[in-house]
Amino acid sequence: xxxxxxxxxxxxxxxxxxxxAAEFVKVAGRFSSEITVGKDGQWVNAKSIMGVVTLAAEHGxxxxxxADGDDAEEAVAALLECLIKKRKEADA
Amino acid sequence: xxxDRLLRGVGVSPGIxxxxxxVIRWDLPEVTxxxxxxxxxxxxxxxxxxxxxxxQTLLEKxxxxxxxxxxxxxxxxxxxxxxxxxDPDFLREVETLIRENQLTAERAFEFKTLEMRAxxxxxxxxxxxxxxxxxxxxxxxxxxxxxxxxVESLLHHEARRRPIxxxxxxxxxxxxxLEMEHVAAFASEEGTRISHAAILARSLGIPxxxxxxxxxxxxxxxxxxxxxxxxxxVLIDPTPAELAEAAERExxxxxxxxxxxxxxxxxxxxxxxxxxxxxxxxxxxxxLDGVVEHGAEGIGLLRTEFLILGRTEMPGEEEQxxxxxxxxxxxxxxxxxxxxxxxxxDKFPAAFRPVPEPNPFLGWRAIRVCLDRPEIFRTQIRALLxxxxxxxxxxxxxxxxxxxxxxxxxxxxxxxxxxxxxxGIPAAxxxxxxxxIETPAAAMIAEELAARSDFLSVGTNDLTQYTLAxxxxxxxxxxxxxxxxxxxxxxxxxxVDVGRRAxxxxxxxxxxxxxxxxxxxxxxxxxxxLSVAPPALPLMRWLVRQIAQDGAQQAAHDALxxxxxxxxxxxxxxxxxxxxxxxxxxxxxxxxxxxEATLNRHA
Numbered sequence: 303x304x305x306x307x308x309x310x311x312x313x314x315x316x317x318x319x320x321x322x323a324a325e326f327v328k329v330a331g332r333f334s335s336e337i338t339v340g341k342d343g344q345w346v347n348a349k350s351i352m353g354v355v356t357l358a359a360e361h362g363x364x365x366x367x368x369a370d371g372d373d374a375e376e377a378v379a380a381l382l383e384c385l386i387k388k389r390k391e392a393d394a
Numbered sequence: 395x396x397x398d399r400l401l402r403g404v405g406v407s408p409g410i411x412x413x414x415x416x417v418i419r420w421d422l423p424e425v426t427x428x429x430x431x432x433x434x435x436x437x438x439x440x441x442x443x444x445x446x447x448x449x450q451t452l453l454e455k456x457x458x459x460x461x462x463x464x465x466x467x468x469x470x471x472x473x474x475x476x477x478x479x480x481d482p483d484f485l486r487e488v489e490t491l492i493r494e495n496q497l498t499a500e501r502a503f504e505f506k507t508l509e510m511r512a513x514x515x516x517x518x519x520x521x522x523x524x525x526x527x528x529x530x531x532x533x534x535x536x537x538x539x540x541x542x543x544x545v546e547s548l549l550h551h552e553a554r555r556r557p558i559x560x561x562x563x564x565x566x567x568x569x570x571x572l573e574m575e576h577v578a579a580f581a582s583e584e585g586t587r588i589s590h591a592a593i594l595a596r597s598l599g600i601p602x603x604x605x606x607x608x609x610x611x612x613x614x615x616x617x618x619x620x621x622x623x624x625x626x627x628v629l630i631d632p633t634p635a636e637l638a639e640a641a642e643r644e645x646x647x648x649x650x651x652x653x654x655x656x657x658x659x660x661x662x663x664x665x666x667x668x669x670x671x672x673x674x675x676x677x678x679x680x681x682l683d684g685v686v687e688h689g690a691e692g693i694g695l696l697r698t699e700f701l702i703l704g705r706t707e708m709p710g711e712e713e714q715x716x717x718x719x720x721x722x723x724x725x726x727x728x729x730x731x732x733x734x735x736x737x738x739x740d741k742f743p744a745a746f747r748p749v750p751e752p753n754p755f756l757g758w759r760a761i762r763v764c765l766d767r768p769e770i771f772r773t774q775i776r777a778l779l780x781x782x783x784x785x786x787x788x789x790x791x792x793x794x795x796x797x798x799x800x801x802x803x804x805x806x807x808x809x810x811x812x813x814x815x816x817x818g819i820p821a822a823x824x825x826x827x828x829x830x831i832e833t834p835a836a837a838m839i840a841e842e843l844a845a846r847s848d849f850l851s852v853g854t855n856d857l858t859q860y861t862l863a864x865x866x867x868x869x870x871x872x873x874x875x876x877x878x879x880x881x882x883x884x885x886x887x888x889x890v891d892v893g894r895r896a897x898x899x900x901x902x903x904x905x906x907x908x909x910x911x912x913x914x915x916x917x918x919x920x921x922x923x924l925s926v927a928p929p930a931l932p933l934m935r936w937l938v939r940q941i942a943q944d945g946a947q948q949a950a951h952d953a954l955x956x957x958x959x960x961x962x963x964x965x966x967x968x969x970x971x972x973x974x975x976x977x978x979x980x981x982x983x984x985x986x987x988x989x990e991a992t993l994n995r996h997a
Binding site for chain 1: 473474477478480481482483484510513514517518519521522525
């Protein structure tokens, strides 16, 4: 059991709009850990599309991913990768 | 006699349909049952899951069908709702509400979505605010499912014989969800003949009545009805005699249609030898075949908004160039006039819906958007320049009010042409630029605009709306929206005269040109190029071949001489009645206040 937390800047030019949010939620759903994602002190369940969309994370805002559970390490890594991958797409 | 069985609206797409009413209620039901006994809580939760599963299946089905019929991009409008309905976290919260407060499934769901809506609508993020539409859509579907009122009745009644669909409003979003080809006719409480859905119904040849204020509550699901898209009426529970009369009327209409078919391939020339060029307006790509089959001499108005509607991102240069090329190749010897994005008002892509404006039709739209967001415009210009290698592609600017807009567009075109040349991308060095005359401002400075343009084209809907200060989408004002108002007539005359003097092609591409009486007027005023919705092409060709130019000119002269709309309308109707049976060519489209007796009895 571990709690892992890491912050990242939203790279997608359009922010965490529906599509990237959906992918983010899908990735989060693969892990058993409890995962929350926060922005400016507002925390939501990373496995809920409604929650993640509610964050309205614009391009350049900072998201913090926090996972609590057996696969916390992997979960945070995968979610970070998901956001970084988006960055590559946006740069391309 | 038929008294309260007869509903009156505005006929927006002609034809008579006899069929069964399917009432689609796209609104939120009232949730009356609030609480349940503790013992029923688990049953409520099962009910919630069952309803959600049904809605989920339905949405998947809709997405699949839309993808098949309209393409993957259009199908994306369902993505948001599908994702939301699948959200386990959200459902768990609804479950908790049911469990802890002993609420009914519908009350708990309503509560939770309202909470979400409040949160999202207050957000500073425009992107989040625009998701509210999807949330409400989901709320409508799930709640209706829970209270036992099916929303997508049409899908549940596939077996129903010739469904006639009744809805509150036919927004582009709703129309795309309906299976147009299986629908015998449409009717809605809101909307007018200029609404997007009305134009769509006309282009698909489906009878449609709009502006049936209060009609939805008077029609029960499954009732037999006669819908007359010419007269703008709906008759509920018709008697055998009424059914026979409707069938006979439809037969006469179809006889005319057959006569029209025989005209295809014949020149659009008046009996005294004046030739009129008939072009087609293209709204959706799948209408292209129809335009070609009906013998259109090019495209007078290629709308590009469909490229965007229902999409999340702006279409790229490649996609647009491919589409424009495809259209141009179908018309080897005729122009294809592409209107730059006419965004704003009721049309905006999901990609960049702006802050809602109090007066969208006087707001940020059309050429204003194109020039303020040049990156969008430049992409379109590059696509046009590339496609022009394959045909006579021309660019038309909507809602122009000043010469600067034309001059600025010329600069953009020159810059993009140079950029393409530098990049070694094959493209035409230039593209003819025309101005849509659809504001009184443009009409007043038509001479200056003509001096800077390659052609003029009158957009009659907007010109009428802006001249008369009548919102074309307001059902209550439908009777006041008429292009036969003396002010509009005089502008139309002024514009065609300027065009003749400046020696630039001056066409009419507004909906008006598809109406027989209006087309008669336009020819009489001196317009020689009319662009109409594809299904109207045969009627227009037939009409031109029935009339004499000198008679049209006389009628136009008479209409210009009088001081009221009613007198002008009468002058034109009387003039046209010398050549054709007005009852047959669908006078249902004339203004409601025009004296019917005069119009109908001149055959």
